[in-house]
Amino acid sequence: MFGDSIFVPMSVLLFTIIVLLGAFVAGLVGSLTGLGGGVIIIPLLTLVLGVDIHYAIGASIISVIATSSGSAAAYVKEGITNIRIGMFLEIATTISAIIGAVITVFINPSYIAVIFGIILLFSAAMMVRKKVDHSDNDTSGKLAVFLKLNGAYPTENGMKNYAVHNVIGGFLMMFVAGIISGLLGIGSGALKVIAMDNIMRIPFKVSTTTSNFMMGVTAAASAVVYLHRGQIDPGIAMPVALGVLTGATVGSKILVKTKTDKLKVIFAVVVAFLALQMIYNGVTGKL
Amino acid sequence: MSKENKNFFADRDIQIILGTLLRVGVIASMSVVFIGGLVYLTFNHSEIVNYSQFDSAKTGFSTISEIFIELGDLKGSAMIQFGILLLIFTPIMRVVFSIFSFLIERDYLYVLIGAFVLCVILFSLSNKLVG
Numbered sequence: 001m002f003g004d005s006i007f008v009p010m011s012v013l014l015f016t017i018i019v020l021l022g023a024f025v026a027g028l029v030g031s032l033t034g035l036g037g038g039v040i041i042i043p044l045l046t047l048v049l050g051v052d053i054h055y056a057i058g059a060s061i062i063s064v065i066a067t068s069s070g071s072a073a074a075y076v077k078e079g080i081t082n083i084r085i086g087m088f089l090e091i092a093t094t095i096s097a098i099i100g101a102v103i104t105v106f107i108n109p110s111y112i113a114v115i116f117g118i119i120l121l122f123s124a125a126m127m128v129r130k131k132v133d134h135s136d137n138d139t140s141g142k143l144a145v146f147l148k149l150n151g152a153y154p155t156e157n158g159m160k161n162y163a164v165h166n167v168i169g170g171f172l173m174m175f176v177a178g179i180i181s182g183l184l185g186i187g188s189g190a191l192k193v194i195a196m197d198n199i200m201r202i203p204f205k206v207s208t209t210t211s212n213f214m215m216g217v218t219a220a221a222s223a224v225v226y227l228h229r230g231q232i233d234p235g236i237a238m239p240v241a242l243g244v245l246t247g248a249t250v251g252s253k254i255l256v257k258t259k260t261d262k263l264k265v266i267f268a269v270v271v272a273f274l275a276l277q278m279i280y281n282g283v284t285g286k287l
Numbered sequence: 288m289s290k291e292n293k294n295f296f297a298d299r300d301i302q303i304i305l306g307t308l309l310r311v312g313v314i315a316s317m318s319v320v321f322i323g324g325l326v327y328l329t330f331n332h333s334e335i336v337n338y339s340q341f342d343s344a345k346t347g348f349s350t351i352s353e354i355f356i357e358l359g360d361l362k363g364s365a366m367i368q369f370g371i372l373l374l375i376f377t378p379i380m381r382v383v384f385s386i387f388s389f390l391i392e393r394d395y396l397y398v399l400i401g402a403f404v405l406c407v408i409l410f411s412l413s414n415k416l417v418g
Contacts, residue, residue, distance in 0.1 A: 007339070013332040016324075054341035062371055066317070069309045069377050081302055087385060087400055094407045105343075147396070216309070216378030217404065223375045224411045228350065230343040234367035235336065238324040241374065245317055 007050030012235065018049065019239035023063060027247025030067055032254065033267055035123055036215065037063040037244040038186030042116065043274040047281065051236065053109045053116075057185030058231030061223045063244035064187045068216035070248045080153045081209045085164065085202065086217075088147055089195075092171050093178035093218040100182020101222035105229065107183075113282030116184050120275030123190040124268040135162045135203035143167040153205050162203050170200035182222040187215040304388070305381055312377030316370045323366025330363060379408055 010018075026040035038060040045056035104112065137160075144150055144164040152159045164170075173195035180188045189211060196207035226232050354372060357365035386401035 009335050011332065012334045012336055013328060015336045016328060016332075049338075051338040052341040055338050062374065065374055065378060066313065069313045069374070083302060083305070083385060084397060087382075087397060087404065090382075090404045091400065091407075094404055098407065098411045148394070217382055217408075220375050220378045221408050221411050224408070227372075227375070230345065231341070232368075232371060233338065233345075234323070234327065234364040234371070235331075236338065237371050238320055238327065238367045241320055241371065242317060242324065245313065 010049070015049070015235070016239045019045070019236065020243040022048075023240045023243025024247040026063065027067055027244035027249075028251045029247075029263075029267055030244070031248040031251025033127060033264055035127065035189045036187035037067050037248065038184070039120055039123060039271055040274070041240055041244070042185065043120075043278055045236065046113070047274070047277055053112055054105065054231050055233055055236055057104065057112075058223075058226045058233065059236040059240040060185040061219050061226055062232060062237045062241045064181075064185070064219040065216050065223060066241050066245040067248040068187065068212055068214075068219065070245050070252070080205050081213045082149070082151045082202070082206050083213075084147065084151075085149050085196075085200075085206075086210045086214045088149065089171065089174045090214055090217050092174040093181065093214060094221040096175045096178030097182035097218045097222040098225060100179040100184075101225035102182075104183050105231075110282045110285050112184065113278045115180075116186075117275040117277075117279035117282060119180060119184065119186070119188065119190070120271055120278065124271040124275065126190040126193060127264050127271075128268045131197065131204065133204055134197065134201040136201070137161045137163050141165065141167060151206065153203060160203075162206065163201075165201045166199050170195045173199055178218055181215075181218055182225070185222070185226070187219065189215070305384060308384055309377060309381060312380060313374065316373035316377060319370030319373060320367050321370075323363050323368075323370055325363075326361070327363025327367060379405070382408070 022044040023037065023041060026037035026044070029040065030037035041060045041063050042053070042056045045051040045059065046053050144167050147167065149164040149167065150162065152161045154160075173191065177188045177191035177195060180186070180191060192211040192214070193207065196202045196211060197204065200207075202210070223232070351372065354365060354368045358369055382401055382405050386398055386405065389395075389397040389401060
C-alpha cells in the first residue's frame with residue numbers, strides 16, 4: 001500500500017503531534033511577520049508529511065481564519081484597524097477568493113505547487129525589502145472621500161491623519177490577492193501589503209492590521225467552498241487550527257514588544273528554501 | 288476635522304466590540320475542536336493516516352446538515368468539524384455585526400457594502416459552487 005511512497009506510515013497520534021508542533025511555529029512566525037501561517041503549514045504537510053496538496057490547502061485556510069481572528073482581537077484594541085477600508089476591499093477579496101477556491105481542484109497539483117512556490121518567493125522578497133511608508137495627508141481622490149476611507153491613528157504625538165490614494169488600483173490588486181488566497185489556501189498577505197502600502201499608500205500601522213482583519217472574512221468565503229468539497233479533513237484541520245491559534249496568540253503578545261527585523265531575515269531564508277522545494281517538487285511532478 | 292475625530296471614536300467603540308466578538312468566537316470554536324480532538328485521539332489514535340491522495344468522498348461531513356447528523360453520535364471527528372464550522376462563522380458574524388453597527392451610525396453606504404459582502408459569502412454557503 002505504501003510501496004511507492006517515501007513517506008513512513010504514521011499513526012494518528014504521531015501525525016497529530018507533529019502537525020500540532022509545526023502549526024504552533026507557523027502561527028507564531030506568521031503572526032510576527034504578518035504573513036500568516038499558511039506559508040509554513042502547506043510545505044510542512046506536503047513536503048514533510050506527504051499529504052495531498054488539496055487537503056493541505058483546506059487545513060491551511062482554517063489556520064488563516066484562526067490566525068486572523070485570534071490576533072485581530074489584540075490589534076483592534078489598539079484602535080488602528082480601518083474597518084471601512086477593510087469592508088470596502090472585502091468586496092473584491094470575497095468574490096475573487098470564491099473564484100479561486102472553485103477553480104483550484106481543476107488545476108493540476110503540480111501547477112499549484114509551482115504557483116505556491118512563486119508566491120512564497122515573492123513573499124520572502126517582500127519581507128526583507130526595506131519598507132517605505134508612503135502615507136501622507138494630502139488631499140486624496142474623490143472616491144476615497146466618498147467612501148470615507150481616510151482616517152487617523154494614534155501615535156506618540158497624538159492622533160495622525162492619513163489620506164487614502166488610488167482606490168481603484170488597490171481594489172484591483174485585492175482582487176488578485178483574493179484569487180491567490182482561494183487558489184492556494186493562504187492569506188496572501190504580501191499581495192495585500194502591495195495593495196495597501198504601495199498603491200493606496202496607507203500607513204503601516206493601519207495596513208498591517210486591516211489586512212489581518214480582512215483575511216478572516218476572505219478565508220471564510222473560500223473555506224466554505226473547500227468544506228463542501230471535502231477538502232477540510234478533521235484529522236488535519238484539528239491540529240492545524242489548535243497549533244496555529246496558540247502560536248498566533250503568543251506571537252501577537254510578543255509583537256507589541258519586540259523588533260522583528262532580524263527574525264524576518266531568518267524567516268525569509270527559510271521561506272525561500274521551502275519555495276524552491278515546492279517548485280522543484282511541482283516541476284518534477286512529485287506533488 | 289472635529290467630525291473626523293468623532294467618527295474615529297465611534298469606530299473605536301465598534302472595533303472594541305468586534306474584537307471581543309472575534310475572540311469569543313475563536314475561543315468557543317477552538318474549545319469545541321479541542322474536546323472533539325481529545326475524543327478523536329482517544330478512539331482513533333492508533334489508526335494509520337493516509338492523506339496521500341485527495342478523495343472528495345472520503346472526508347464526509349462536507350455539508351452543514353451532515354455535520355449535525357453525525358454530531359448526534361458524539362463522534363470526535365464530527366465534533367472537530369462542528370468546531371471548524373463555528374470558526375468559519377466567526378468572521379461571517381463579524382460582517383453581520385458590522386452591518387448593524389453601520390446602521391446605528393446611519394452610514395447607509397457601508398450598510399450596503401457590508402450587505403453585499405455578506406451576500407457573496409451566503410451565495411458560497413448555498414453549496415451551488417461545487418459540482
